[in-house]
Amino acid sequence: MKKAMIAMSGGVDSSVAAYLISRQGYESIGVTMKLFRNDDVGLPSERTCCSADDVEDARMVADKLGIPYYVFNYTDNFKLQVITRFVEAYRNGRTPNPCIDCNRYIKFNQLMQRAKELNFDYVVTGHYAVVEFDEKTGRYLLKKAADDSKDQSYVLYSLTQEQLSHTLFPLGKMTKAQVREIASEQGFYNADKRDSQDICFVPDGNYARFIEDWCGLTFENGDFVDKDGKFIARHKGIINYTIGQRRGLGIAAKSPYYVVSKNLAKNEVVLGSNEDLFSDSLTATDVNFISIDKLDGPMTVKAKVRYKQKETEAVITPLEDGRVSVKFTEPQRAIAPGQAVVFYDGDIVVGGGTIE
Numbered sequence: 001m002k003k004a005m006i007a008m009s010g011g012v013d014s015s016v017a018a019y020l021i022s023r024q025g026y027e028s029i030g031v032t033m034k035l036f037r038n039d040d041v042g043l044p045s046e047r048t049c050c051s052a053d054d055v056e057d058a059r060m061v062a063d064k065l066g067i068p069y070y071v072f073n074y075t076d077n078f079k080l081q082v083i084t085r086f087v088e089a090y091r092n093g094r095t096p097n098p099c100i101d102c103n104r105y106i107k108f109n110q111l112m113q114r115a116k117e118l119n120f121d122y123v124v125t126g127h128y129a130v131v132e133f134d135e136k137t138g139r140y141l142l143k144k145a146a147d148d149s150k151d152q153s154y155v156l157y158s159l160t161q162e163q164l165s166h167t168l169f170p171l172g173k174m175t176k177a178q179v180r181e182i183a184s185e186q187g188f189y190n191a192d193k194r195d196s197q198d199i200c201f202v203p204d205g206n207y208a209r210f211i212e213d214w215c216g217l218t219f220e221n222g223d224f225v226d227k228d229g230k231f232i233a234r235h236k237g238i239i240n241y242t243i244g245q246r247r248g249l250g251i252a253a254k255s256p257y258y259v260v261s262k263n264l265a266k267n268e269v270v271l272g273s274n275e276d277l278f279s280d281s282l283t284a285t286d287v288n289f290i291s292i293d294k295l296d297g298p299m300t301v302k303a304k305v306r307y308k309q310k311e312t313e314a315v316i317t318p319l320e321d322g323r324v325s326v327k328f329t330e331p332q333r334a335i336a337p338g339q340a341v342v343f344y345d346g347d348i349v350v351g352g353g354t355i356e
Contacts, residue, residue, distance in 0.1 A: 094338025244334030
């Protein structure tokens with residue numbers, strides 16, 4: 001009998017994933033990953049994704065399914081691989097995606113390593129994505145979910161062939177409505193629990209406040225300038241602004257200003273028009289390919305530079321040091337260094353990388 005370790009957050013998605021896997025006859029256990037201590041990030045317990053309430057919700061589902069349940073403490077590694085990366089990216093003028101780092105370094109690295117040590121065949125999560133084996137190429141494929149509005153393939157592009165071969169996504173071919181219906185039919189207490197929307201360790205969305213508290217630093221005021229370096233106004237600290245931002249600048253002007261770029265050396269935030277935000281190319285680094293072994297020459301794909309964005313046709317070309325050049329057929333708005341660019345061939349994830 002195959003053995004499955006199910007990552008259970010206490011939410012409805014992972015709960016239904018646990019139900020489906022248990023029903024399929026796997027020898028299963030449920031696991032909640034304790035990712036951070038609430039005191040560390042200055043938040044009350046009820047505001048986080050791994051609170052006592054979430055642990056209790058996951059435990060109740062595991063008890064109902066008759067499977068063993070455990071809590072694994074990954075706080076030290078989460079602090080190192082996710083929170084620290086998040087803080088350092090912002091401090092260096094980049095726009096990180098900590099959910100990608102959490103999947104890469106915690107769920108599909110540390111948790112999968114624990115599963116192997118305990119002789120489990122698979123790690124199971126409630127992600128909306130599909131894993132299939134392509135007999136023609138001998139490669140595991142990552143594909144979009146059936147429910148396009150919930151598809152999470154974008155944040156999973158870093159998965160390796162080894163990881164994909166030991167991963168199960170039971171919800172990949174279901175809609176969210178079907179998932180909630182199953183949870184309700186099974187009498188799960190969390191059937192109507194709302195989805196988490198924010199970064200788990202910054203649920204109020206105030207990244208600047210979190211970073212200043214974490215670092216014990218105050219980021220100095222500086223200048224808003226135009227593309228030619230001409231002074232416009234004063235800003236309240238460079239980490240308060242992201243590429244493409246319009247609201248919250250505090251500037252009265254005939255035409256709206258947008259954050260176009262940031263100059264850390266001069267502590268300047270460069271403002272411009274909406275048209276100034278568009279670019280037709282980027283360079284990606286730390287690239288991982290899934291459907292192909294490597295990129296040997298130019299390849300036409302669909303690509304997107306944000307999680308909820310619709311992908312656009314682009315040509316990707318290999319560069320030195322494993323980097324990739326991405327040239328879009330249509331200019332893209334607010335391409336932000338630090339975010340991910342992910343490549344698609346239909347519903348198949350070709351690969352992805354970090355925008356340099």
